[in-house]
Amino acid sequence: MPKEREQWGSRFGFIMAAAGSAVGLGNIWRFPYITGKFGGAAFVMVYLAVVVVIGISVMLAEFAIGRNAQSDAVGSFRKLGGGLWPLVGWMGFFCGFVILSYYAVIAGWTLAYMFKSFGSLMQSAAAGKAGDVFGAFVSDPVQSIAYHIAVMAIVAGIVYKGISGGIEKCCKVLMPALFVILLVLIVRSVTLPGAGAGLEFYLKPDFSKLTGEAVLAAVGQGFFSLSLGMGCMITYGSYLGKSDYLPTTAATVVFLDTSVAILAGFVIFPAVFAFGIEPGAGPGLTFVTLPAVFAKMPFGMVFSFGFFLLLFIAALTSAISLLEVVVTYAIDQLKWSRTKAAIVMGTAIALLGIPSALSVGGHIPQIAGKDFLDAADFITNNIIMPLGGIFISVFVGWVWADGAKAEVTDNGKMVFPMYTVWLWICRVVAPVCIAIIFITGLKW
16 A cells, blocks of 8 residues: 655645745845845835736646645656656756755855854954955855754754654744744834834835846746745645645745745845945845944844844745755655655755855865856756746646646635636746746856
């Protein structure tokens, strides 16, 4: 007798896990930075339109594929499409494996900065040396690798415990904690003297800055921030019971993910404006600029710790879903036990991450002008993920449309009034928009 497939213990647990997968460093780091770069509220309005139209549609498509097939990403496309379609699942496997290898490195930085907040970080940042602290840290191979390995051990330990006993149990604690920390940081940020200028920048649209580049950035952020196109939502959907109404579930997950991004803006912008810092300061905003901001606050070390704890939780919940994509493949297709899959795959990914950990500090040669971490990020984020999103949309819209309709309506037992709209978004709108992201992102 085949072993009965694991399932989520509750709808709340699944939503917390799926939202945790979607909520990542991009919500808290990249969204405020890119919003600052493209002028604030006008950018946010385009971003929201993108996540409602494209984000919910592609997420619903992935949930439907996974729940119907009751298998990993590769097995799902093999079962529902056959032919060359399993290659789309393999793309998801590749993304899960490679993205986690360098994502765990960056998650390790956030873990390290939690501890550094109570060390010399605040003193150095107050003296204008936050950049030196970060440079010294990423250049230290022992620290970089150690924190990377620590993150992978935590992630593998959670996935090893299973769907309801590990991932769901963990996310039911971490995701509410994330929102609590966000709200505490918002209260501190908006009550700083001079915070009003940041709120005005964030909330008052300036459409003169809404260029074509800004619209493209909003479309890209809306797609990438939801963990779409890489098998995570197909994998999580495969553990869903038939009683869940998928359209509402997809909309809820997207709402929670977007809420984190929007709320992060209320932490970042009032703080940087209060201390006269450029809001579009770039990737250095997280590890260089913000520590300088926290250093100027009363009890700055506490708020610095809270912020990096927030980042670590966001990174951890995403990392769990990335490993689960790989582990579920090993369980479903290779017939490994979950224990073996979590240990072997977790170890392999940790080893692949070591070059990324070393490359940022310049310890290994660059690849065509990019360090190893940036090269891995480019291949997965700029090539594989957009292609995955396009193929998933086309598959549901053109190849498996009848099956998708039956799945989201439970064979007609539930009403989905937006089915025709959703179908044509999957058929035309989503593939075209994601293709534009893909084409514009191909510049190495």
